[in-house]
Each structure stands twice: as structure tokens, then as C-alpha cells.
Amino acid sequence: MTSKTISVRVVEKRRAALDICLFEFERMDGKVLPSFSAGSHIDVYLPNGLVRQYSLCNDPARTDRYQICVLLDPNTRGGSKAMHELVDFGDELQIGEPRNLFHLASGNHEVVLLAGGIGVTPLMAMAWQLLAQDAKFHLHYFARSAERTAFHDLILRSPLREKVSFWFDNDTTTEKPSVADILRRAAEDSHAYACGPLGFLKYVRDTCEQIQWAHLHYEAFTAAPAEDGDAFAVRIKSTGEMVEIPGNQTVVEALARKGIEIPVSCEQGICGTCLTKICDGIPDHRDQYLSDDERARGDQFTPCCSRSKSSILVLDL
Structure with missing residues (x-):
């Protein structure tokens, strides 16, 4: 802690x-x-x-x-x-x-909020902030049904009610728009913010690519599963010990097998608990914790999911 x-x-x-x-x-x-x-x-x-x-x-x-x-x-x-x-x-x-890591961009532009299920949570905070700023925005909330929709009654009783559209999978009486439909109706310089499960985000990202939408910001509500990669080696700076990292193991897993424990919590590159200093080598960042600037420095990484672009990564352990 x-x-x-x-x-x-x-x-x-x-x-x-x-x-x-x-x-x-x-x-x-x-x-x-x-x-x-x-x-x-x-x-x-x-x-x-x-x-x-x-x-x-x-x-x-x-x-x-x-x-x-x-x-x-x-x-x-x-x-x-x-x-x-x-x-x-x-x-x-x-x-x-x-x-x-999911800021509202500054500027006097229209905002489109795209929520998939429980991914609405950060977008609710954005909606409240935009409402207070008297900004032009609209929240499109996609969910399986009304009974599975967090904040449904709260929104209907609040000033947000005119700023939110609910789209339910089980509603056969209303034609649900596509994300492309929603974005095409927005101003060209609008910024879209999306949060939800990985499948929902893939749909939004693919849509934005197809229609050449310029301003998309997104956050996954769940982290993508760790992918395998090329094998590489880790050198422990304090001892000089070399540990091979197979393509199907994380750095944390491989080091643990050698008795070298790194504290972990989320094991998805979200929390930063396992953040480790890099003394030499080029990391392959696969986390959601570090900012773009922190990644660019290349002096730390999350060994629970990130890997190496260089054949050897020297860690301050």
C-alpha cells in the first residue's frame, strides 16, 4: 500500500x-x-x-x-x-x-459521450462537468435493458435528462442509431469520448476509422488480456542475474519462478503497483497506467503485462 x-x-x-x-x-x-x-x-x-x-x-x-x-x-x-x-x-x-488518464480536451467544441454499459461511470462525471460549464454535449448510453442501466432514474430526475439518450438492446419499439449515425450528426470538430467493454470500444474505434472521425478519446472499462510476444531476457542490476522471459510468460511470472518477487495488484497494467525502474533497454508498453510522456521516457514499465523491444531489459531490482 x-x-x-x-x-x-x-x-x-x-x-x-x-x-x-x-x-x-x-x-x-x-x-x-x-x-x-x-x-x-x-x-x-x-x-x-x-x-x-x-x-x-x-x-x-x-x-x-x-x-x-x-x-x-x-x-x-x-x-x-x-x-x-x-x-x-x-x-x-x-x-x-x-x-x-482520460481528460476532457480543452476548447469550445461540441462533445459526444458514448457509454457502453457500466463504462458510463467516467462519462457521468464528464456530463456533470460539461453541464456546469454550459457546454454543448450529449451522452448516448447503450445498455442491455433499463433494469441494467446505472443512473437511469437519477438522469431522468436531473437536469441531465435533456442531454442523455438511452439505447437498450431489448427495446424493439425504437430504432437504435449506429455510432456512425450519431457522429455524422455532430459538428465536424466535435470530440467523442467512449468508455465500455472491449467489444464496444472496438466497434467505436472501427467506426471512427471508417468515417475518418478525427477526435476520439477512449478508455477501456476492462483491460485487454495480455498478449504473448517475442522472448527476451531480463538482467537484475543488483546481482547481474539473467532471466529468460518466454513469449508466453509475463516478466512478473518468469521472475517469480526464480524467486524474485515483484508486488502486483491488478495484473493488468492499470494500477501501477508493480511499476519497476528500467536501467537499460527499450520497453514495450502495454499498460493503461503510464501517461504518454512517461512512456516516452522509457525509464519504467509495468512488468505484469508490458514486455521489451530490446533483447535485454536491465531492471533496478
Whole structure:
């Protein structure tokens, strides 16, 4: 656990939709929480020892509380199950400070928000921020059904109701537009922001490529599975030991087999727990944690999923 964690209490836990729970946190010491910008996420340290990342979905102008929504994923690796079953009202948790890799771009342009299922969470914060700025925007919310749609009733009761369109898979009475239809109706210099499952994002990205859409920003709600790659070697700076990294193993896995442990949490390149300094070599970044500038420096990487473009990577271990 890092030194920048914050002790919070769960002050609300309620059903937001079928298989979706909403949680609200307040600081244990009663102070205000760190300010955040729309698109930010926090690390949540769970009772079972896991660390998971969840987007903040409340209005960024409000810092007395943080709000997240968690889908009970049928393919959970333990995170969403722990949030639903082990975290209750009144519990104390540790969270990390907000981190944003999914910023709203500056400028006086129209904004199109494209949400796929629970991927709506960072886009809700964007919607609140854009509403406060009196910006021109619209949120298109794609979901399986109304009962599986987080914030459905809240949106209908709020000033956002005129800014949101719901598109349900089980609605046979309304013709659902394609993403191409939606973007073609927007101004040419509009910026689109998409978040959702990998399949939804692929659909959005492929569409933008086909229609030559210029301004797309996106964030995956789940990380892509780690891909195999070419074999390479890791040299441990402190000992000089060389460890071969097969194409079908991560650096973390290969080092663990040699008794060299690197702390991990998410194992998907999202949380940064395993971030390791590089002394020499060229990393092949496959994470969602580092910024473009941090990647360009090439002096650190996430060994849980990232690999090497050079034959040898020297690590500060």
C-alpha cells in the first residue's frame, strides 16, 4: 500500500441497477477529499487484499464524497465480488488519490459521450462537468435493458435528462442509431469520448476509422488480456542475474519462478503497483497506467503485462 492512501468510510451502498452497486466514500478524518477532474479513477484496497481501479462518477465540483459504481462481473477475478459481498455500509477502506488518464480536451467544441454499459461511470462525471460549464454535449448510453442501466432514474430526475439518450438492446419499439449515425450528426470538430467493454470500444474505434472521425478519446472499462510476444531476457542490476522471459510468460511470472518477487495488484497494467525502474533497454508498453510522456521516457514499465523491444531489459531490482 502506498503512502498516499486515504482512509475513508462507506457512507452509502445501494443497488444502482441489476448487478450494479453504488458506493459513496467520505474521509475518516472529516476533511474534504482531494479535488479531481472528470475521467479520474481511484485505487480501492479491498478486504481480500486485492486492489482495483474504479472511475469516479460524481460531479467533480463535489469533494465531500467520492462515488463509484461497480458491476458484479460474472468473470470476476475477485474484485467486483469483493466489493459486492465484503464491503458494507460503515466499513473503513483505503483508497488512492485520484489519477486521470482520460481528460476532457480543452476548447469550445461540441462533445459526444458514448457509454457502453457500466463504462458510463467516467462519462457521468464528464456530463456533470460539461453541464456546469454550459457546454454543448450529449451522452448516448447503450445498455442491455433499463433494469441494467446505472443512473437511469437519477438522469431522468436531473437536469441531465435533456442531454442523455438511452439505447437498450431489448427495446424493439425504437430504432437504435449506429455510432456512425450519431457522429455524422455532430459538428465536424466535435470530440467523442467512449468508455465500455472491449467489444464496444472496438466497434467505436472501427467506426471512427471508417468515417475518418478525427477526435476520439477512449478508455477501456476492462483491460485487454495480455498478449504473448517475442522472448527476451531480463538482467537484475543488483546481482547481474539473467532471466529468460518466454513469449508466453509475463516478466512478473518468469521472475517469480526464480524467486524474485515483484508486488502486483491488478495484473493488468492499470494500477501501477508493480511499476519497476528500467536501467537499460527499450520497453514495450502495454499498460493503461503510464501517461504518454512517461512512456516516452522509457525509464519504467509495468512488468505484469508490458514486455521489451530490446533483447535485454536491465531492471533496478
